[in-house]
Amino acid sequence: MQGLIFILLSCILILTPSCARVLLSPAAGNTFNVIHYGAVGNGQTDDSQSFLKAWEDVCGASEGTPTLEIPNGMTFMLSAVAFKGPCKTNSVHVQLQGTIVAPSRDAWNGNDKWIQFSEINGLIIDGGGLIDGRGSSWWQDCNSNCERPTALHINDCHGSRLTGIRHLNSAKNHISIASCSDFYISDLEITAPGESPNTDGIDISRSTTITIEKSTIGTGDDCIAINGGTSNIKITQVTCGPGHGISIGSLGEDGNYDTVEEVYVRGCTFKGCQNGARIKTWDGGAGYARKITFEDITLEDSQHPIIIDQFYTSHDGTRGPSKGSSVAVSDVTYRDVRGTSADDEAIIFNCSEESCKNIVLDQIDITSSVPGKNAHAVCKNAEGTATSTVPSVPCLSN
Secondary structure, eight states: OHHHHHHHHHHHHSOOHHHHHHHTOGGGSSEEEGGGGTOOOEEEEEOHHHHHHHHHHHHHOOSSOOEEEEOTTOEEEOOSEEEEOOOSSSOEEEEEOSEEEOOOGGGOOSOSEEEEEESOTTEEEESSOEEEOOTHHHHHHSOTTSOOOEEEEEESOEEEEEESOEEEOOSSOSEEEESOEEEEEESOEEEOOTTSTTOOSEEEESOEEEEEEEEEEEOSSOSEEEOSSEEEEEEEEEEEOSSSOEEEEEEOGGGOEEEEEEEEEESOEEESOSOSEEEEEOTTOEEEEEEEEEEEEEEEEESSSEEEESSOOOTTSOOOOOOSOOOEEEEEEEEEEEEEESSSEEEEEEOOTTOEEEEEEEEEEEEESSTTOOOEEEEESEEEEEEEEESOOTTSBO
16 A cells, blocks of 8 residues: 555656556556557557456456447557457446547468457447448458458347447458357447448347437448248348348358348338348248338338349359259338339249248339339249239239
């Protein structure tokens, strides 16, 4: 104790950098600022180790909701980092106010994930900051099959929140949610060029009870992709475009057994998208996609606004002979969908035999955005009903 008093008195008389670290030490409170752990924040120095040191104290704190503070007005360059739990408290806060940027592709260490959070219950990420993946060099020099890093990967985190963050130009998908439950996501802005390959906005897999709302997503791939092992997903007030729409799947790749159920998409807008409300499965797969609703959907110049494709192609665009099995698609409702389609084929149901059942269209009004052209539907092996639907869908009963 006497030694600490001596240090503090000395610091009052002569405020050296070492004294500043003592006075500003995060150990005295519940907020742990990465600057106090040596982060430089100039956008060029690798601050990864400083972040990880700060995280050790955050995760090891035993009271309240400890906060990892990433301050405003600074840019922090991070190489691949993994923030791991479990932590001692029931909730952990990451307050991202500044900017985090990825290293150049030449400096990448080969990991397929850039920023990871795992096994952390009550994780809260907010603050209005920016995560910039600097993905353009990856898009130019790396084809769709090469290993590129996901920007933000959240795994096995329950009762968590991700709100108010901006994401820019990930090398691959921007956000990946895996093996999570009770997860709330809102007020995100995710941006990448429409031609950037595989830059999905949010990918969800093996997760349940996920809510996404009030967000704007424009990328080169799916705005939101809902993959196998996922259930009870609610998506509202999301604007998508450019991109490939809000997609169930792809499911059943390489003969896998995949399941998705209880998905509710409402009050969303598709602007200039390659697809809108999409379900995609691989020929030869197994499992099911069921109890899915797209409701109150607005379309602006989007191709294939409503599509179920059970013959999803390989990455190189090839499609082999039918393998005789498929993921069963059933109890899918499209209600109050209106707007314009940039493609003649506004509605596509391309189903394998007896695999799309109880497909319901109700109050659909889709017209062509191309002057002088009419939108129409393509329908194969789908069973269900169509009420007040334009264009008409010949294989569904009125």
